[in-house]
Amino acid sequence: MHIDRLIKNMELISKQEAIIFQDKIYYYKDILNQIEVWEQRLKLHNIEKGKVVSIISDYSPEAISVIIALIRNQNIIVPLSPSTEVQSSDFHNISYTQHIIELLGDHRYQIEKKDSTPANNLILRNLIENKHAGLILFTSGSSGKPKAVVHDFEKLLIKFQHSKKNYRTLCFMLFDHIAGIDSYFYCLFSGGMAIYPVSRNPAAICKLIEKHKVEVLPTSPTFLNLLLISEEYKKYDLSSLEIITFGSERMHSLLLDKIKNVFPGVKLIQKYGVTELGSPPSKTKPEDSTWIKIDSDQFQTRIIDDILYIKTETAMLGYLNAPSPFTADGWYNTGDTVIVDGEYLQIIGRKSEIINVGGEKVYPAEVEEIIQSLSNVDEVVVYGEKNVIMGQIVCAKVTLLEEEDSSQFSKRLKKYCKDKLEPYKIPVKIKITKNKLHNTRFKKIRQPIH
Amino acid sequence: MNIRKDQVDDLVLKALQEIDLDDRSIEFSKSTILYGDNGLLESIQLVNFIVDLEKYIEDEFSRSLSIADEKAISQKNSPFRTIETLCNYVYSLLTE
Numbered sequence: 001m002h003i004d005r006l007i008k009n010m011e012l013i014s015k016q017e018a019i020i021f022q023d024k025i026y027y028y029k030d031i032l033n034q035i036e037v038w039e040q041r042l043k044l045h046n047i048e049k050g051k052v053v054s055i056i057s058d059y060s061p062e063a064i065s066v067i068i069a070l071i072r073n074q075n076i077i078v079p080l081s082p083s084t085e086v087q088s089s090d091f092h093n094i095s096y097t098q099h100i101i102e103l104l105g106d107h108r109y110q111i112e113k114k115d116s117t118p119a120n121n122l123i124l125r126n127l128i129e130n131k132h133a134g135l136i137l138f139t140s141g142s143s144g145k146p147k148a149v150v151h152d153f154e155k156l157l158i159k160f161q162h163s164k165k166n167y168r169t170l171c172f173m174l175f176d177h178i179a180g181i182d183s184y185f186y187c188l189f190s191g192g193m194a195i196y197p198v199s200r201n202p203a204a205i206c207k208l209i210e211k212h213k214v215e216v217l218p219t220s221p222t223f224l225n226l227l228l229i230s231e232e233y234k235k236y237d238l239s240s241l242e243i244i245t246f247g248s249e250r251m252h253s254l255l256l257d258k259i260k261n262v263f264p265g266v267k268l269i270q271k272y273g274v275t276e277l278g279s280p281p282s283k284t285k286p287e288d289s290t291w292i293k294i295d296s297d298q299f300q301t302r303i304i305d306d307i308l309y310i311k312t313e314t315a316m317l318g319y320l321n322a323p324s325p326f327t328a329d330g331w332y333n334t335g336d337t338v339i340v341d342g343e344y345l346q347i348i349g350r351k352s353e354i355i356n357v358g359g360e361k362v363y364p365a366e367v368e369e370i371i372q373s374l375s376n377v378d379e380v381v382v383y384g385e386k387n388v389i390m391g392q393i394v395c396a397k398v399t400l401l402e403e404e405d406s407s408q409f410s411k412r413l414k415k416y417c418k419d420k421l422e423p424y425k426i427p428v429k430i431k432i433t434k435n436k437l438h439n440t441r442f443k444k445i446r447q448p449i450h
Numbered sequence: 451m452n453i454r455k456d457q458v459d460d461l462v463l464k465a466l467q468e469i470d471l472d473d474r475s476i477e478f479s480k481s482t483i484l485y486g487d488n489g490l491l492e493s494i495q496l497v498n499f500i501v502d503l504e505k506y507i508e509d510e511f512s513r514s515l516s517i518a519d520e521k522a523i524s525q526k527n528s529p530f531r532t533i534e535t536l537c538n539y540v541y542s543l544l545t546e
Contacts, residue, residue, distance in 0.1 A: 203487030226493050229528045230486035254520050358493065388518050389497055418470070423494045428501050 002157040003071045013191050019061045021196040026061045034065035050128040052096050052118050054078040057103035059196035076134035079176040094148045095136045123318045139275040148320035149275050155314045166192035169216040179273045202227045206236040213240035221251045222358030247271035276316045291344040308334045355384035357424040370420050396427035458541045465503040480534040
């Protein structure tokens with residue numbers, strides 16, 4: 001079992017620093033102790049092998065310890081950031097959650113039991129019968145309805161067996177995202193040190209880099225853009241940085257050039273992570289890191305009609321609430337349009353209509369539904385527009401039942417959306433039009449018309 | 451049309467006042483930091499503010515301006531740092 005090998009490695013380096021969180025150092029022995037405490041607690045609360053367990057927490061040494069204890073107990077784990085609270089009861093139902101562990105900070109926790117029968121689902125039943133730990137992650141579906149992705153945790157951990165280089169890594173990506181899980185397991189398997197952030201604004205991140213001499217920063221193009229705009233990098237000594245990795249949205253070459261100027265000598269690496277597949281090891285073109293090469297025997301790629309398909313043994317087992325996205329011969333359609341240069345790929349964009357606001361996905365349908373319920377709105381279409389700061393912004397085009405002053409209407413719409421949508425989902429640009437907003441087949445015309 | 455610097459400053463302040471700042475009663479001054487540590491705006495508010503400002507400029511001067519574009523991002527010093535740097539940048543775009 002890979003997780004047992006991890007525990008053995010941790011025992012060998014028990015006196016080394018493992019995690020820095022809220023300015024406190026946790027050594028590998030501290031993590032091992034906490035894992036033991038949690039293994040006892042799982043017994044105490046009758047959380048048996050094969051049960052589906054949600055863990056609600058952000059990054060903390062304790063959260064990682066709970067996850068490792070659950071893997072050792074062959075549980076199916078559903079990590080949920082506290083920010084998903086609005087949807088969490090849906091998430092518990094979809095994932096067949098039987099126990100909810102909520103970490104409240106300062107070693108306080110709450111455990112709740114729920115009635116559910118995961119064996120009714122074929123994918124989960126197989127995992128339980130094979131005595132493998134599982135992982136359920138939520139990814140946004142094309143209709144805006146979250147899809148539950150099931151991984152075999154044992155398989156996901158295979159690639160970390162060869163993690164040798166130990167760095168001081170700032171775990172910037174979220175706790176319940178595939179890229180976040182990738183960062184914290186890489187750190188543990190390689191015997192490196194992970195620095196967990198409390199806040200993710202440029203000043204807080206720069207402070208952490210300076211204070212703890214961070215060497216690796218996994219992040220997104222939007223964060224890098226915000227870092228440049230804030231000029232916070234000028235106030236701190238960031239010379240410890242050796243590697244910046246970025247993923248989750250398209251990187252523009254202009255931003256890349258500026259990052260190169262601000263961080264000379266720092267290696268810039270593009271990552272390509274998909275919740276359904278995990279993040280394959282990748283290489284970037286030395287002269288231009290917008291090009292990526294998937295560099296692993298375990299990940300095969302092929303391109304059909306400019307769309308990237310990937311096949312890998314470590315792919316998810318399937319969705320709990322959606323049909324299988326794999327072709328009959330096991331290829332996964334990423335939906336990403338790419339161009340090819342030899343062994344390298346460049347991601348051009350998503351084929352779908354998802355709007356990517358600084359790495360946060362917005363589904364037009366969800367925003368349209370809210371705006372449609374506003375008085376005096378006849379029809380509405382929501383679409384994305386390119387934006388140099390956030391990658392894309394949300395825009396809305398509306399037809400009205402009765403004439404209304406456009407700036408008055410914009411204000412009214414934004415105010416109406418304020419307590420119904422997250423700030424990044426609220427349209428930035430609102431246009432009133434007299435043209436019809438659907439085509440002859442009654443399909444919404446989402447392309448911006450300028 | 452002759453554009454005066456104080457007209458630009460007024461439009462910047464007007465656009466800022468339109469942004470919902472969660473009831474933070476902050477007095478603006480030229481050196482107020484727009485985005486960054488102790489900055490006035492969150493990233494998405496910055497984007498909204500710039501879009502509003504572009505609209506005001508279009509209404510006032512009949513000029514369609516792109517304030518947040520690749521040119522702005524590639525400036526040596528960020529034009530979005532403080533109210534003053536932004537006013538100067540917008541004025542330079544309008545008078546160049």
